[in-house]
Amino acid sequence: xxxxxxxxxxxxxxxGEDPVVVIGAGPAGLAAAEHLLDAxxxxxxxxxxxxxxxxxxxxxxxxHRLDLGPHSFLSxxxxxxxxxxxxxxxAAGGVERTEAxxxxxxxxxxxxxxxxPLDVLRTAGPVTTARFALDRLRPRRPAPGTxxxxxxxxxxxxxxxxxxxxxxxxxxRKYLGVHPRDLSPAFAHKLQGTRRGWTGxxxxxxxxxxxGAVWDELARRLRARGARVLLGTPVVGLTVAGExxxxxxxxxxxxxxxxxxxxxAASAVVSSAPAAVLRRWLPGTGTSTPTPAAAPAFxxxxxxxxxxxxAAGPGGGVGQNAHYVTAYDPQVRTGRLSNTRSxxxxxxxxxxxxxxxxxxxxxxxxDLSARTDDQLAALAVSELPVFGVDPRVRVLDHDVLRLxxxxxxxxxxxxxxxxxxxxxxxxxxxxxxVGRHGTxxxxxxxxxxxxxxxxxAHVLRGA
Ligand SMILES: Cc1cc2nc3c(=O)[nH]c(=O)nc-3n(C[C@H](O)[C@H](O)[C@H](O)COP(=O)(O)OP(=O)(O)OC[C@H]3O[C@@H](n4cnc5c(N)ncnc54)[C@H](O)[C@@H]3O)c2cc1C
Numbered sequence: 069x070x071x072x073x074x075x076x077x078x079x080x081x082x083x084g085e086d087p088v089v090v091i092g093a094g095p096a097g098l099a100a101a102e103h104l105l106d107a108x109x110x111x112x113x114x115x116x117x118x119x120x121x122x123x124x125x126x127x128x129x130x131x132h133r134l135d136l137g138p139h140s141f142l143s144x145x146x147x148x149x150x151x152x153x154x155x156x157x158x159a160a161g162g163v164e165r166t167e168a169x170x171x172x173x174x175x176x177x178x179x180x181x182x183x184x185p186l187d188v189l190r191t192a193g194p195v196t197t198a199r200f201a202l203d204r205l206r207p208r209r210p211a212p213g214t215x216x217x218x219x220x221x222x223x224x225x226x227x228x229x230x231x232x233x234x235x236x237x238x239x240x241r242k243y244l245g246v247h248p249r250d251l252s253p254a255f256a257h258k259l260q261g262t263r264r265g266w267t268g269x270x271x272x273x274x275x276x277x278x279x280g281a282v283w284d285e286l287a288r289r290l291r292a293r294g295a296r297v298l299l300g301t302p303v304v305g306l307t308v309a310g311e312x313x314x315x316x317x318x319x320x321x322x323x324x325x326x327x328x329x330x331x332x333a334a335s336a337v338v339s340s341a342p343a344a345v346l347r348r349w350l351p352g353t354g355t356s357t358p359t360p361a362a363a364p365a366f367x368x369x370x371x372x373x374x375x376x377x378x379a380a381g382p383g384g385g386v387g388q389n390a391h392y393v394t395a396y397d398p399q400v401r402t403g404r405l406s407n408t409r410s411x412x413x414x415x416x417x418x419x420x421x422x423x424x425x426x427x428x429x430x431x432x433x434x435d436l437s438a439r440t441d442d443q444l445a446a447l448a449v450s451e452l453p454v455f456g457v458d459p460r461v462r463v464l465d466h467d468v469l470r471l472x473x474x475x476x477x478x479x480x481x482x483x484x485x486x487x488x489x490x491x492x493x494x495x496x497x498x499x500x501x502v503g504r505h506g507t508x509x510x511x512x513x514x515x516x517x518x519x520x521x522x523x524x525a526h527v528l529r530g531a
Contacts, residue, residue, distance in 0.1 A: 083139075086333040087112045087296075088527065089316045091303050092340030094122020094387050094403060095513050097346025098286045099152075099520025100338045101295055107528045111295040112332060113287075114318050116302030118126070120287040122340075123474055123504070124513055126278030129467050130377050132423060133278035136471065137373070138411050140272040140279075141513055149517040157273070160281035164412050168270040171456075173397055174235070178456040181394065196230070203228030218480055219332060220248040221254030237500035238398040243429050245369055257479040272391060276415045300327065303341060306349045313337045313350075313499050336527045338467045340503035340520075342368070342473065343489055350496065364506055367486030368473035370437065372428040374448040374471070375408075379462040380420035393455045401436070402426045402448055405455045421464070426451070441442075443469035476508050500527045 075188045081281040087110035090097045098120065101111045118127050126133045141153050141163075157163045170181040186263035189197050204227065236259065248256070259448075275281050287297050298318075307315035316337060319329035333492045339346050344366045392406040404427040409416045416422075425521070430436040439447070445466035453459050486508060493499060502519045504511045511519070 083455075086110075086335040088336045088338060089114060089332050089334040090179070090338045090340075091124060091316065092281075092503065092506075093117070093120040093287065093299065094340055094503060095124050095283060095516035096506065096520040097122075097130075097338070097340045098283055098290065099517045100340075100502050100523050101290050101297075101520075102286065103271055103521045103523055104338070104528065105293050105295060109335075109390065109528065110112055112334075113290070113295060114303055114316065114332065115258045115297075115299050116300045118300050120299065121280040121283035123471065124279050124283055124516075125285070126280030127469065129375055130421065130423065130465065132408070132419070133280070134375060134408055134423060134425070135411075136371075137427065138274070138279075138406055138408050138425060139513070140274050142270065142410065146514045146518050148512040152414040152517060153513065154273075154436065156282045156285045157275045157322060161274055161277040163273050163275050164413065164414055166272050166281040166391070166413070168392075169271050169390045169410075170270070171393040173393060173395035173400055173454055176331070176397065176454075178393060180204045192234070196234075199230045199436065200234075202226060203230040218249050219251035219253055219256040219259065222253045223248055224258070226256075226260065230310070235396050239394070239396050242395075242398060242403055243369070244475070245367075245429075245431050246477065246479065252478045252480050252482050253511065254483070258478075268409055272411060274411050276412065303349075304329070306337065307331055308351065308496070311495050311497050314495055328359045334498075336529075337497035337500075338523050339499070339501050340506045341364075342505040343486075343501060343508050346501060346506070347492065348488060350493070365479055365482045367477040367479055368478060368505075368508075369475040370430045370432045371471040371474045372430060372436065372444055373469040373471070374426040374445050374451075375427070375467045376424045376426065376445065376448060376463050377465040377467075378422045378424060379464050380422075395451075395454065397454075400451055400454050402455070403429050405452075405457075424452075424457070429475065441466075444468055473505075476504060476510055478508075478510060491528065497504075497526060501525055 088104050090101045090111060090113045093113050094117035097113055101113050104111045123136055124139055126135050144473055172181040172183065174183065177191050177193050179191055183191065188200065192200070206228070220232065223236050236248055240246060240251065244251065291297055301318045302320065303316055304320045305317040306313050307317060313334060315331040315333050317329065317331050320327045321329055323329065389410070391410050392404055395402055406425045408423045408425055412475050428444065429437050436444070445468060449463055452461065500523050501507055502523065503516050508521060509515065
C-alpha cells in the first residue's frame with residue numbers, strides 16, 4: 069500500500085498551491101524558510117531530529133546548556149548574517165562576548181596559538197626554528213602529482229615546508245583523515261582560519277542560553293508567521309513527475325501515528341540534507357553506489373564529543389587558561405579540548421563544576437568508532453594532563469555525543485564533483501540545495517544563514 073499523500077499546509081496558512089517543503093531545521097533550512105515566507109510562500113520545514121538547530125543545537129547536561137563543540141558565532145565577514153544572528157540571539161537572552169585564548173599541544177608541550185617566536189625556539193630548538201624561518205624564504209613548487217594545486221601547496225606557500233610538515237600535516241591526518249596534498253586548495257584558506265584569524269584576536273560570541281536558543285527563536289518566529297515545523301520526521305525520499313519534484317516522502321516505514329509514512333505535497337523543495345543522499349532520492353541522478361570518481365569528493369568525517377564533568381577544586385582549567393587547545397601531536401588521540409565554562413563565564417556564574425569537552429574525529433570505521441562511550445571517555449581522561457589539566461582533577465561523570473558525517477572533507481576535485489552534481493540536479497526545476505551538507509562545504513552558521521537566504525527565484529516562485 070502506498071503512503072497517504074497529505075496537504076502539507078497548516079491551518080494558519082493561506083489556501084492556494086502546495087507549500088515549499090524545506091528539508092532540515094538546521095540554520096540553513098530555517099533561514100531558507102524565513103526567506104520563503106518573506107517572499108509570500110507557504111512553508112513546511114521537516115527534520116528527523118526531535119529539536120531544531122541541527123549541529124548548532126544545544127544539549128542540556130548537568131544543569132548546563134552545552135553547545136556541540138562548543139559553538140561560537142565567529143565571523144564578521146557577512147554583515148547581514150551577523151546582524152540577523154545578533155537580533156535572534158538578543159531575543160533569545162543575549163550573548164556573552166569573550167576574546168578567545170587559543171593554545172596548542174605541540175611536540176609534547178602546551179604553547180599559545182599561534183606559537184610566539186620564543187615558544188617556537190623553546191619547543192622546537194634552535195636548529196628546527198632556523199629551518200622554519202629559512203623554509204619560508206625558499207621558492208615553492210607544487211607537490212608532485214598535484215596539477216591544479218592542493219591545500220598542501222597553498223599552505224607551504226604561506227608557512228614554509230617545515231611548519232606545514234610539523235603542524236598542518238598531522239592535524240589534517242587527525243581531523244580530516246588525509247594528507248593536505250589530497251585536499252582542495254580552497255581548504256587551505258579555511259584551515260588557516262583566515263577569516264577567523266591565524267593571528268590577532270578572535271572574538272567568541274556565545275548566546276547565554278546556548279547556540280541552540282538562536283535557532284529555537286527563529287523557529288518560533290517562523291511558526292508565528294504560519295510556517296509548520298515538523299520535528300521527528302525523517303525524510304526518506306522524494307516523488308517526482310516529469311522534471312518537477314512533487315512531494316517529500318517522510319516518516320518511518322511501518323510506524324503508526326505521527327511517525328507513519330506520508331508524502332507531503334510540495335510546489336518546490338529546499339534541501340539541507342547531504343548532497344549525495346539527495347541524489348539517491350532522485351531517479352536518474354545517481355545510484356546507491358557512488359561512482360569511484362565521485363566517492364572521494366563527498367567524504368565526511370564523524371565527530372565524537374566527550375563531555376567531562378569536573379568537580380570544583382584544583383585544575384578546572386585547560387592549558388594556559390585557554391578556551392580551547394588543539395593537539396597537533398599525532399600520538400595524542402584527542403583533537404581538541406575545550407573548557408565550556410570559559411566560553412560563557414557569566415552563565416556558568418557560581419556553579420561549582422566545570423565541563424570540559426574532548427573532541428575526537430573519526431572515519432566512522434576506525435578504532436575510535438569501535439570504542440564504547442566509556443572507553444572513549446577513559447581515553448579522553450587519560451590524555452587530560454597532556455593538555456595542561458591539573459592531574460588532581462576529579463571527573464564526576466561523562467557523556468558522549470556522536471555526530472556522524474558532521475565534517476565535510478573538501479578533497480581535491482570537490483569543485484568538479486559539485487559541478488557534476490549541479491548538472492545532474494539542475495533538471496529538477498523546483499529543487500535547490502542549501503547548507504553545510506547540501507552544498508558539501510566546511511561552513512559555519514554565518515554561511516548557513518547566507519546560503520539559506522540564497523534560494524533561487526525558481527524555488528521562490530515554485531516554478
Ligand atoms: C563539532 C562542531 C563544532 C562547530 N563549531 C562551530 C562554531 O563554533 N561556529 C559555527 O558557526 N559553526 C560551527 N560548526 C558548524 C555549524 O554547526 C554548521 O555550519 C551549521 O549547523 C550548519 O547548518 P545546516 O543547517 O547547513 O546543517 P545542520 O546544522 O547539520 O542541519 C541539517 C539538518 O537537516 C536534518 N536532516 C538531514 N537529513 C535529513 C533527512 N533525511 N530527513 C530529515 N531531516 C534531515 C538534520 O537532522 C539537521 O537538523 C561546528 C560544527 C561541528 C560539527
